[in-house]
Amino acid sequence: MNALNAPALVRTGLGDQIRQLLIDGITSGRLQPGERIVERRIATELGVSQAPVREALRQLEALRLVETTPNRGARVREFTEADFKEFFPVRAGLEETAANLAMPRLAGRVASLEVHIERLAAAADADVMRHSIAFHREIVEAAGNRLLRSVWESLGIEIWTTLSVRRHDTELCGKTAEHIEIATAFRDRDPAVGRLLHDHVMSYAP
C-alpha cells in the first residue's frame, strides 16, 4: 500500500490479459484438453493481433497448460495421471527447502502464518484452496530466496493443485490441522519442519 491507499495498479499488457482469459478457459473446461489453440483465431475473436496471443501461449506453455510443437502450434494439454504424480514431489521438495531456509525468520514468530490458518478456517468452499496456498506461499516467501519463490510460482501451484484436487476428489478436511502442526513446528524451532511440510504437501498427491 502506498500513500494513496491504492493498490499498486499494474498496467497489464495484452499478452497478460489474454493469458488469463485462456487460463480461465482451461480451468473452466471451456477449452477442452487436446483442443487446438490457433493463434489467429484467438486474435480475431479478441480483436487483437497474433503477437500478444503468441506471447500468452508461451506463458501457458511455461505453466505446462498447453503444449506446443515447432511449426505446429499449441493445444490444451491432456492432463495425465503422470503429470499429477510428478507435480507433488517437486512442489514438496521446493517447500521442504523453503521451510529449512525460513526457519530463522519464522522461529518463534508465526503470527504471519496464523493469519492464514484463521482465514482458511473461515473460508468457504471455493476459497479454501486459495487460502491454503497463501499459507504455503507465506513460508516460501519467508525463506527470503527470490529464486526459490520464483521457481515455486512458476510451477503454477494454485492451478495444478486445484486441478489435481478436483480430479481426484482429494479430501481437504484434515489439512487445517496439519497447517497448525507446521506453524507449531516453526514456533518450536523443530528442525523436522522441512520433512513435516514435505509430507504435508505429498499428502495431496494422488
Place this chain on the structure above:
Amino acid sequence: MNALNAPALVRTGLGDQIRQLLIDGITSGRLQPGERIVERRIATELGVSQAPVREALRQLEALRLVETTPNRGARVREFTEADFKEFFPVRAGLEETAANLAMPRLAGRVASLEVHIERLAAAADADVMRHSIAFHREIVEAAGNRLLRSVWESLGIEIWTTLSVRRHDTELCGKTAEHIEIATAFRDRDPAVGRLLHDHVMSYAP
C-alpha cells in the same frame, strides 16, 4: 539415434539462435552487466526483425540473464552476490529430491554415472564443468520426473554454476572424489544419498 545413425536434427528457429548468440555475448563479457539490449538494434545487426529478438529476450529473462521492465526493455543483469547465494540452495534442494527419486533406478546400477566420472577425470580445464554437470544431469534424469528435469534445466544450471565458479575462483579439484562418493552411495542404496548430493552441490556455493 535412428536408423540413419544421425542425431535427431533439430531445426532451430531464429529465436533460439539469437538466444544462443546473446548467451555467448553475456558469458564472454562482450555484453556487460547493466548494458541495455535494444530489440531493434540487435535485429538490425543480425538482419532479422524485432519478433525473434523479443522471443530470445523472453528466454533470457527466464534464465535470469537479463531483466526487463514493462515498456522499458531489457538489460543484462548485474549478477549480485545475492543471486549466487540464492542459486545453490535451490539447485541443491532439487537435486536432493532427484537423488531420492532416482534411488530405485540407480541402486546397484551406477554404470551410467561412472561414465561421467571417467570423462570428468580425463577432461581438460574448459570441459570440467560440462562433464561435472552431465553427472548431475544423469541423476536428475534418473529420477524419472520430467517436471523435475524441466525445472532443473530452467535454472540455467550450467551457466549460473560456471559464472559463480569463475567469479569466486571456486576450487574444483576435490569434486571428483565427491562424485565417486555419490555413485558409491547409490550403489549401496545409502538412504543418505539425498543429503550427500545436497551438501555436494552446496559446496560450490560462495
Place this chain on the structure above:
DNA sequence: GGCTGATCAATGATCGATCATAGTTCAGCT
C-alpha cells in the same frame, strides 16, 4: 488396392510499419 509425388489449404514464424509510453530537453514562468 496401395504407393509416390504434386498440389493445396491451414497456420506458425517472421517481417516491416505503426502506435503508445517513458524519459529527456528546454522554453517559459516564478
Place this chain on the structure above:
DNA sequence: AGCTGAACTATGATCGATCATTGATCAGCC
C-alpha cells in the same frame, strides 16, 4: 536558480501482411 509542462526522441508493444512448414488431398502409376 528551480519548477512546470509542452515538444521531442527512443523504443517497447502491437499491428497487418507475407513467408515457410506441415499435413491433407488427390491424380498417376505399379
